[in-house]
Amino acid sequence: MEFELWWLLILPLLFALGWFAARADLRQQSTEARRLPDAYFRGLNYLLNEESDRAIDAFVDVVRLDPEAAELHFALGNLFRRRGETDRAIRVHEHLAGRMDLAEKVRDQAQYELGQDYLKAGLLDRAEQVFTRLASTGLATRAAFCRLEIAQTERDWARAVVLGHEWLAIPIERLEIAEREQRQVVTQRIVHFYCEQGTPAALLAAAAMPEGEHHPRVLQLTAELARQRGDLAAALAAWMVLGKAAPIYIAPVAQQVLDDWRNAGRLEEGVHWLEDCHQREPSSDFVQAIARSKLALDGLSSAQAWATQELTERPSLQGLESLLALREGALPIEHSVDAESASSALSEPLIRQLMRPQLQRVARYRCLQCGFEGRQFHWHCPGCQRWASCSPRRIEEIQG
Numbered sequence: 001m002e003f004e005l006w007w008l009l010i011l012p013l014l015f016a017l018g019w020f021a022a023r024a025d026l027r028q029q030s031t032e033a034r035r036l037p038d039a040y041f042r043g044l045n046y047l048l049n050e051e052s053d054r055a056i057d058a059f060v061d062v063v064r065l066d067p068e069a070a071e072l073h074f075a076l077g078n079l080f081r082r083r084g085e086t087d088r089a090i091r092v093h094e095h096l097a098g099r100m101d102l103a104e105k106v107r108d109q110a111q112y113e114l115g116q117d118y119l120k121a122g123l124l125d126r127a128e129q130v131f132t133r134l135a136s137t138g139l140a141t142r143a144a145f146c147r148l149e150i151a152q153t154e155r156d157w158a159r160a161v162v163l164g165h166e167w168l169a170i171p172i173e174r175l176e177i178a179e180r181e182q183r184q185v186v187t188q189r190i191v192h193f194y195c196e197q198g199t200p201a202a203l204l205a206a207a208a209m210p211e212g213e214h215h216p217r218v219l220q221l222t223a224e225l226a227r228q229r230g231d232l233a234a235a236l237a238a239w240m241v242l243g244k245a246a247p248i249y250i251a252p253v254a255q256q257v258l259d260d261w262r263n264a265g266r267l268e269e270g271v272h273w274l275e276d277c278h279q280r281e282p283s284s285d286f287v288q289a290i291a292r293s294k295l296a297l298d299g300l301s302s303a304q305a306w307a308t309q310e311l312t313e314r315p316s317l318q319g320l321e322s323l324l325a326l327r328e329g330a331l332p333i334e335h336s337v338d339a340e341s342a343s344s345a346l347s348e349p350l351i352r353q354l355m356r357p358q359l360q361r362v363a364r365y366r367c368l369q370c371g372f373e374g375r376q377f378h379w380h381c382p383g384c385q386r387w388a389s390c391s392p393r394r395i396e397e398i399q400g
């Protein structure tokens with residue numbers, strides 16, 4: 001009987017203790033909750049008033065009170081970086097990286113963001129130091145990729161090759177899913193890094209890369225180096241492989257390619273071969289180069305008939321320009337225009353002159369990623385720094 005009475009006393013006591021404990025916890029939480037919003041709202045207020053430095057101080061207080069609020073700091077730092085206020089982004093991330101009371105993972109993340117800030121600010125040597133320090137952390141693979149980007153920005157192609165191979169050597173299970181998809185991109189980049197060096201040894205290494213042997217740029221460089229050493233047979237062999245693999249990449253250098261055929265004493269064969277490339281991947285650059293060679297081989301009427309036929313099949317401003325240039329180049333102006341009506345006639349030179357501004361606009365090459373336009377074909381886009389993002393077709397042909 002006495003045993004049951006003890007139970008009756010203990011139960012209310014436990015209930016009372018639980019109630020007091022809950023009250024104490026609530027009081028503490030409400031005290032912190034009162035302190036936190038003050039700092040948050042102060043920081044927000046400063047941000048809204050564009051007093052960024054005071055906002056940083058206020059948000060530093062938030063992290064001091066609540067280390068879990070580090071995410072707020074990262075968001076703030078990244079906001080500053082995106083707005084181009086890199087000095088403020090650096091201050092925020094330096095503060096986080098130096099907080100020894102924060103978890104190591106958070107400090108590593110802060111170091112990584114700091115590296116991104118330095119990159120954005122153009123302080124490449126500092127960014128390199130930060131990413132090198134992260135080599136033994138959980139962010140090692142991302143940091144290694146950033147070092148690769150830095151070598152590329154500095155156009156240090158030999159170092160970029162080494163870093164590229166190091167990145168490819170990272171076991172695939174250590175890569176994040178997005179990084180795994182980049183393996184192909186990095187492989188392609190290494191081919192370009194070798195090609196940028198432009199030496200026979202680098203070219204051999206590029207060809208040895210996966211997919212390097214039939215890479216358009218490797219084949220183009222092979223032909224050019226062969227031409228430089230006077231081995232036109234080797235140059236033509238490389239052009240023919242490229243013509244089979246990706247004929248459109250011959251378009252930007254079509255005239256040089258036909259020059260190689262002519263210098264080898266095989267121009268007629270070369271014209272037939274280029275016509276075949278043009279049938280598979282039509283381009284006005286092919287039309288221009290073929291028309292010129294036909295003029296030399298078969299005379300004006302034959303070249304003109306061929307160019308007219310091409311223009312009828314694939315009308316384009318560049319095709320028309322090629323036809324007019326052909327006529328103008330082959331016939332002296334005084335013979336092509338009636339001398340009496342020369343001043344009022346819409347002569348071919350005048351048409352070409354009128355066409356020129358529009359032609360210059362559509363005869364450019366465009367990056368399909370960032371829209372950069374240039375008169376030269378670029379393997380490495382000067383706008384977005386991507387590789388092989390510029391179309392070997394002229395703008396007019398992309399739009400058409």
Ligand SMILES: [Zn+2]
Nearest residue numbers: 367370381384
């Ligand atoms: Zn671009």
